[in-house]
Amino acid sequence: MKHTQLQVLAALAAGTLFGFGLALSGMLDPVRVQGFLDVFGAWDPSLAFVLGGAVAVAMGGVAWIRQMSRPLLADSFHLPMNSRIDAPLVIGSAIFGLGWGLGGFCPGPAIASLSLGLTPSLIFVAFMLAGMVAHDRFFVGRTS
Amino acid sequence: MTFYLVSLLGGALIGLSSTMLLILNGRIAGISGIVGRLAQGINTGTNAAFVVGLLLGPVAYLAAFRHWPAVTITASLPLIILAGLLVGFGSRMGSGCTSGHGVIGLARLSPRSIVAVLTFLASGILAVALLHGAVS
Numbered sequence: 001m002k003h004t005q006l007q008v009l010a011a012l013a014a015g016t017l018f019g020f021g022l023a024l025s026g027m028l029d030p031v032r033v034q035g036f037l038d039v040f041g042a043w044d045p046s047l048a049f050v051l052g053g054a055v056a057v058a059m060g061g062v063a064w065i066r067q068m069s070r071p072l073l074a075d076s077f078h079l080p081m082n083s084r085i086d087a088p089l090v091i092g093s094a095i096f097g098l099g100w101g102l103g104g105f106c107p108g109p110a111i112a113s114l115s116l117g118l119t120p121s122l123i124f125v126a127f128m129l130a131g132m133v134a135h136d137r138f139f140v141g142r143t144s
Numbered sequence: 145m146t147f148y149l150v151s152l153l154g155g156a157l158i159g160l161s162s163t164m165l166l167i168l169n170g171r172i173a174g175i176s177g178i179v180g181r182l183a184q185g186i187n188t189g190t191n192a193a194f195v196v197g198l199l200l201g202p203v204a205y206l207a208a209f210r211h212w213p214a215v216t217i218t219a220s221l222p223l224i225i226l227a228g229l230l231v232g233f234g235s236r237m238g239s240g241c242t243s244g245h246g247v248i249g250l251a252r253l254s255p256r257s258i259v260a261v262l263t264f265l266a267s268g269i270l271a272v273a274l275l276h277g278a279v280s
Contacts, residue, residue, distance in 0.1 A: 007169050010165065011169060012194070012196060012200075014164045015193065015197020016197035017197070017201070021154045021161060021201070022158065023205035024150060024205065025151045026154065026214075029213070029216055030217050031216040034218075037271070038269075040269075041272075046147050049152040049155060051250075057156045057163060058159040058250075065166055071167060072167060074171075078170055079172065089260055091237065093234065093263035094266075095238070096241060097271065099234060099271075100231060101268035102219065102230070104218075105227065105231065107241050115200075116212050118217065120217040123225065123228065127232065131228065131232025131233035132176070132183060139237065
């Protein structure tokens, strides 16, 4: 693989921009996320603009890579080619959504929020990692 | 109004970050995938660098605005534990979360991501409705 160190720098820069974007957008705040999901209560639609802004810009990126034979720093694109709508996709997404609503955190904001040093964030991330490892160790064979 | 513009701008930066990772490294900026692979020891260098960057994001925010971004956690400890387990397990089982399915997946018009996003929005709305129903 070529440009290994540049790839690490690119990942660091992209991660920082991602974390800054999360902080700026309000996605880092579980109360805002729960307000966004509270469509039957005091609905706060502002976070829909986060998704809208992100998808609009990413669509430009997707159009761009369709013109490229390979990424600038790597040999090939790693994109999922599976298009089958299966049970693990739907059940897993439903489970994820329940946790997202109950805690107000999804993986990106939960990790980024660790920088603030809040104990609940740390506990959430510890159990999120436990959930990930539990799935990858014990359930992958059953679901795929 | 500024609330919406700031959210839109923050979202655009998230889209820009996803675009960078795609064009430079050919990878999808999906946090559950990146963290899951890191936990399995796959592509440790780039995945760890992305996670370190994610942690630096709020620090950059602090440097720019002289205050931390708001993080208000109201859930009780047992609820935080349950939510963490569900988010971790579900995002791996569903092959993605708000970032991988929600940003790049939707931008690629992936049918799997469209189904995933609609499903987790619905169950997230259900969870908050249950939470508020139980409290009030």
